[in-house]
Amino acid sequence: MTRIKLVVSDVDGTLLTHDKVLTDGAKEAVGRLHAAGIGFTVVSSRPTIGMGFLIEPLSITLPIGAFNGSSIVDAELRPIEQHLIEPAAAQRSLDVLRAFGVDIWLFSNERWYTRNPDGEYVPHEKRAIKADPTIVDDFAPHLPEACKIVGASSDPALLQRCEAAMREAVGTDATAVRSQTYYLDVTPPGHDKGTFVDAMIKRLGISAAEVATIGDMENDLPMFARSGFSFAMGNAADDIKRHATHVTDSNERDGFARAVETMLQLG
Known part of the structure; x- marks a missing residue:
């Protein structure tokens, strides 16, 4: 054996x-x-x-x-x-998440960025990772350091449709997969x-x-x-x-x- x-x-x-x-x-x-x-x-x-x-x-x-x-x-x-998400692919992923109306987070190796401190899953994530988000007005300056982009939603069916749309939008330039029923993760390809x-x-x-x-x-x-x-x-x-x-x-x-x-x- x-x-x-x-x-x-x-x-x-x-x-x-x-x-x-x-x-x-x-x-x-x-x-x-x-x-x-x-x-x-x-x-x-x-x-x-x-x-x-x-x-x-x-x-x-x-x-x-x-x-x-x-x-x-x-x-x-x-x-x-x-490995990082290419900025162009990161931007496409942000566009898809905005179109579906889900809360958006961007993670670098050292920080968690969000535009919405009152997002539904922000307290959950704070408790989970034991860190506070950095509040920003615009994700654009942080696209070159994107390790992961997350769409958060309490509607699993919506997030499933978002996942399908995301995979079509990013193609082979990023990986899109749900890590929880309420989180859609976009990460570097391969x-x-x-x-x-x-x-x-x-x-x-x-x-x-x-x-x-x-x-x-x-x-x-x-x-x-x-x-x-x-x-x-x-x-x-x-x-x-x-x-x-x-x-x-x-x-x-x-x-x-x-x-x-x-x-x-x-x-």
Whole structure:
């Protein structure tokens, strides 16, 4: 049986509860991975500034992936590899989001920009990434530093239509995918959670068969496809579960910790 040597986890909806809590069960589970000599890291649609709070409690020493894997930083959040959205593609994405009337955010490696401090999901994001937005009148000066552009809406059907329109508008110049039912992420092309797993495989000198991944959303599917073992959370949609080799419990029932138990049994 192939021994697992690396576990790569999504963050929101997977490692954290709905209220963005890192449970004791999750922390203990990662501790068991470390004790077994299995590497652990995270990759998320989150900005770099929203990842730091996980480093110490999970004793992460490996590189981590931000912005759906298009940025790779070390355990001190210093860039190892970083990619940006081309300004022209960034502008097209802003045009689409405005046309659909959704709230718009722009993230650089160090800042979160918004024109609307009273946006519906601003309090949620502040709590999630533990950072405040920078309020701007115009996104244009910040397009050259865009790591990610987000459309936020509480209307999932609207955001799904927006996603289809976005993919048509940006083509191969950017990647558009929902990281949550309420967030549509636009990130640099050619980089996703799967390419992050590939980078970790190369860095550690291991095979894809020795990697286990765990997540809950469509943006996790590329890393499922790059790993020998893949775990869909119980709170994931059925289509996500069909792409995983295993299904665990929900993030409200310590599904991450339960998955780790299975991983340790597998190898």
